[in-house]
Amino acid sequence: MRSILTSVQKSCTLLKLFLNAEKELGVSDLSRKLQISKGAVHKLLITLESEGFIKQNPNNKLYSLGYTLLELGTKVKDNHDWAEFAKPSIQKLADYTKELACFCIIDGQDAMYIDKIESQYPIRFNVEAYRRFPLYATSASRVILAYCSPEMIDQVLSQPFKQYTPYSITDPEEMKQRLAKIRQLGYEISSNLRNIGVTGIAAPIFDAEGKVAASISLIGPTDRMTQNLDHWADTVVQTTQKLSRHFGYKL
Template structure:
């Protein structure tokens, strides 16, 4: 019963948020109750909760409510992700064509990586890395790179949880793993030598937003023979340039040119 009541409250809260429009940016308790068919006491209670979290705010002059800054915060995240995907796609396609390997756009979420986009090249290998798939961060080049640029306290949660071994090359020692992340941070790119899957190597480089913050990674993945240690240097050069190109499209480094 309590679960049903909670779900009902969530639905009503969403109805209230969706009821605000450009033509009607402010609404009162009585108005919302009548429009949505919700009791006035319930509307009042929900509005107080939403206001405490910044999703609505009360105009003391009109005694009505309007959307708050927390809604703007969520929308900016959505818009940023749309921009990231839009600006990255052409560059990732060109990279996959030039290097003839699989290329991914990757972000970090809840200590795991998420594949946002995938482009295959001529010599791509069969990988279950479709868009929206979550994967481990500690044993993938993109994951290690994004962890290297994340808050130290954030990545310590992952380390304390344990570094699962997938191959003999997976780094499972916390001290060695921390050293690896420091090394990645200094050199600006990350490598995975069969750390997640035998016979598969990958390299990753960061994508930065206008403020210089690392918000995503772009990687190249290939077989051990195609993406060999001997060829890391040439592939890394291509990959880094792609990361720079995407970052510039997102506004990074623009002011330094003036």
Template sequence: MTARPRSARSSSERPSAGRNSSASLRKALLLLSVVARHGVHGPWLTLGELSDQAGVNKSTVLRLVAPLIEENLLERDAETGRFRLGFGCLQLGQAYLREIDLRTVARPELRQLTRTTQFTCHLVVRSGTNVVYVDKVENESTVRMASRIGASVPAYCTAVGKALLAHSPEDVVAAVLAEPLTPVTPRTITDPDDLRRELRTIRRRGYSIDDRENEPEVRCVAAPIFGVDERVVGALSVSALASRMTPSKVREIGPLAVQAAQRVSGRMGSITGGQGSPEPNGPAR
């Protein structure tokens, strides 16, 4: 009998080996994901808990975690045998975070939000008691907004500013309230207590609304963006003439803005996207 050539045998076996490797990699990544959900400061997982939550039998878990432990992506306590994330994950995260830029990360989401809503979208960051526009994606078929990149406007009378303030520390909010809340339009919120109530509403609802408070004929909806330390780092917004951004449109676009902001937050290193975080402004007043 003539032996089958080695090359033919290797070729026929290669797809199966590839599938097995791919399946093992997916399972290993799943194990990392399960442990990550509990956080570095959360409870260490037992072998049984990791097996149950990942849906992978214990012997397979032990086989797959070995290289993860070797690469410091997982850590196992020598006494209890429990698992948690290793410092290798931190090294990878830091390498990623060194390369990211809010404007670069947010740009695709602004473009998609503009295509979806047919309205103008902005990206802002806080600067003292003001906000600064750092990016803008405009829908060419509609009336252009007067905003421009680099412009600085008060935080208290804009949707983006209120989205930022709603999740900022008390000292930031206090600094804004310490200055006169000068009316920009007849609808600007100028009472500090009213503004605090508005910020609490924003935290509950998830998005903020500028109802002709900064420009007489413009409505705007905004959502906060969070970074790796779960602190607010910016906000994105959708703006249009009030005649087109009707109250029903606001209710429709608000959740879309929140979803876009959460995706940007995730790419900025946030795990929660601001959800479930304690109120940053202290107790209700």
């Protein structure tokens, strides 16, 4: 059962290389990063270019991501119903608290914000939508991870953690205890774990089958957040519980 097509896999990896690199990349550079010959990379690029997934800058011969990806990405956004479903809720949350309200989903081994309403305060924190990050990294993703299967949790925690700040958790056991505490409380409040001076409050959303599906979080500067911490934790939890019920989840 060898069902992975190597050339297709290579082309996917190639495209994803652009996510954490310069806007434009050259053949030799890609060849080194992918560890395949220049000729092969060139064929990949020609093929992807003919499909609009890649485009070449005629001036410097370098390659960048093509507009077909933008077209497909827009289609993905149009597809997912629950972002539209959750939008009124995070809007209401943001209006009420004046802080950044986010809707976060799990996809494979990663998390991703797929909707957000930004804070209107002059001093504010912001996140990047449609960008993957590890499940252990933020309160928004940890409240999802906490309700995943034990195997899933073990798999995620078996990889080394990126230390975003001096306060980031790096010990798997400590993380496990934190996840247990999330299951006990039903939400999480965390500070300085990914960004110094930033506090997040997050709670999970469950679907009709009782499986965790997404989360909602409130993020902002710690000094402002601490003024209403308990009240806002309540508000976030009530919001997610309402959404879970909308999804058909029974307490």
